[in-house]
Amino acid sequence: MKRNSRLSSTLHILVHMAETQERALTSEQLATFIHTNPVVVRRTIAGIVTSSRGHGGGWQLGRAPEKISLAEISAALGETLLPFGTEPESPGCLVEQAVIAALDDFRVAAERLLAEKLSRITLADLAADFHRRYELIGVTSHAV
Amino acid sequence: MKRNSRLSSTLHILVHMAETQERALTSEQLATFIHTNPVVVRRTIAGIVTSSRGHGGGWQLGRAPEKISLAEISAALGETLLPFGTEPESPGCLVEQAVIAALDDFRVAAERLLAEKLSRITLADLAADFHRRYELIGVTSHAV
DNA sequence: AAGACTCGTAACTAAGTAAGTTACATGAAA
DNA sequence: TTTCATGTAACTTACTTAGTTACGAGTCTT
Numbered sequence: 001m002k003r004n005s006r007l008s009s010t011l012h013i014l015v016h017m018a019e020t021q022e023r024a025l026t027s028e029q030l031a032t033f034i035h036t037n038p039v040v041v042r043r044t045i046a047g048i049v050t051s052s053r054g055h056g057g058g059w060q061l062g063r064a065p066e067k068i069s070l071a072e073i074s075a076a077l078g079e080t081l082l083p084f085g086t087e088p089e090s091p092g093c094l095v096e097q098a099v100i101a102a103l104d105d106f107r108v109a110a111e112r113l114l115a116e117k118l119s120r121i122t123l124a125d126l127a128a129d130f131h132r133r134y135e136l137i138g139v140t141s142h143a144v
Numbered sequence: 145m146k147r148n149s150r151l152s153s154t155l156h157i158l159v160h161m162a163e164t165q166e167r168a169l170t171s172e173q174l175a176t177f178i179h180t181n182p183v184v185v186r187r188t189i190a191g192i193v194t195s196s197r198g199h200g201g202g203w204q205l206g207r208a209p210e211k212i213s214l215a216e217i218s219a220a221l222g223e224t225l226l227p228f229g230t231e232p233e234s235p236g237c238l239v240e241q242a243v244i245a246a247l248d249d250f251r252v253a254a255e256r257l258l259a260e261k262l263s264r265i266t267l268a269d270l271a272a273d274f275h276r277r278y279e280l281i282g283v284t285s286h287a288v
Numbered sequence: 289a290a291g292a293c294t295c296g297t298a299a300c301t302a303a304g305t306a307a308g309t310t311a312c313a314t315g316a317a318a
Numbered sequence: 319t320t321t322c323a324t325g326t327a328a329c330t331t332a333c334t335t336a337g338t339t340a341c342g343a344g345t346c347t348t
Binding site for chain 2: 005016019033034083086090093095096100106117118125129133134
């Protein structure tokens with residue numbers, strides 16, 4: 001995994017969950033989907049979706065995929081989409097302060113824009129695109 | 145330095161250069177400004193601004209600060225502002241492909257928006273803000 | 289109540305990234 | 319020729335994150 005692919009892998013997991021809404025999926029099952037470790041899965045989606053312990057337990061989406069936007073998911077991850085360095089490294093340098101102030105202003109405005117765009121995409125949209133690709137493969141295979 | 149603070153430190157260096165346009169600054173001088181190493185400075189701004197070797201050499205802005213936008217600088221760094229992971233990790237997984245496609249579309253659109261915003265900020269703007277802060281400190285010091 | 293199952297989490301290892309550092313070849317001016 | 323400065327390679331160090339192992343705690347079945 002490269003940097004900030006947490007959103008990417010979280011979405012990957014969540015779309016798989018959207019495909020099997022009827023039942024809970026264990027972190028072990030999800031781990032095989034994305035070729036990683038159950039503990040990594042738990043760490044990744046902890047606090048993002050509902051979980052239940054014990055026999056028959058696992059992970060489930062709290063709501064319908066149509067109601068879950070990428071903006072929510074991104075916000076739930078608690079990471080900024082624009083990982084600028086805005087901590088002063090030369091305290092007292094007014095040039096640095098001017099740079100940081102400008103980038104901070106930019107970041108705040110930019111994140112508002114990005115959140116607005118992400119709020120228009122839902123998990124259901126991704127699931128629909130998955131199905132489109134699935135049908136396409138099916139047709140292709142048939143043709144060949 | 146934290147992640148993706150290259151834009152931040154590059155701007156820090158460039159505003160210092162904008163303050164001394166009359167002459168070239170050596171990487172050693174710039175390094176003391178931002179409390180780092182001359183080699184790190186050279187690596188950071190190589191290809192971004194003009195350089196000259198030998199006696200009296202150093203680094204200089206190619207144009208007036210009013211003509212240099214943050215969008216150019218960001219583009220010259222050759223890094224994406226949105227460091228999503230969009231390389232497939234589970235080749236053949238259609239769910240992952242759908243996620244990556246959606247994030248790629250989003251990233252392209254988002255970067256266009258961000259570049260548009262950054263193109264409205266110039267190095268001269270940052271330098272002006274620096275001077276504003278400088279005057280403010282001067283007044284404060286006088287008052288105390 | 290016992291056993292099986294699963295999350296939650298701590299602790300450690302491994303891998304990758306980027307800054308910092310040293311060293312030196314190349315080019316340019318005095 | 320000497321001095322100065324970039325360009326760059328090679329190495330070290332620090333940090334972040336994935337991966338792994340282990341185990342406690344909660345929950346369901348029998």
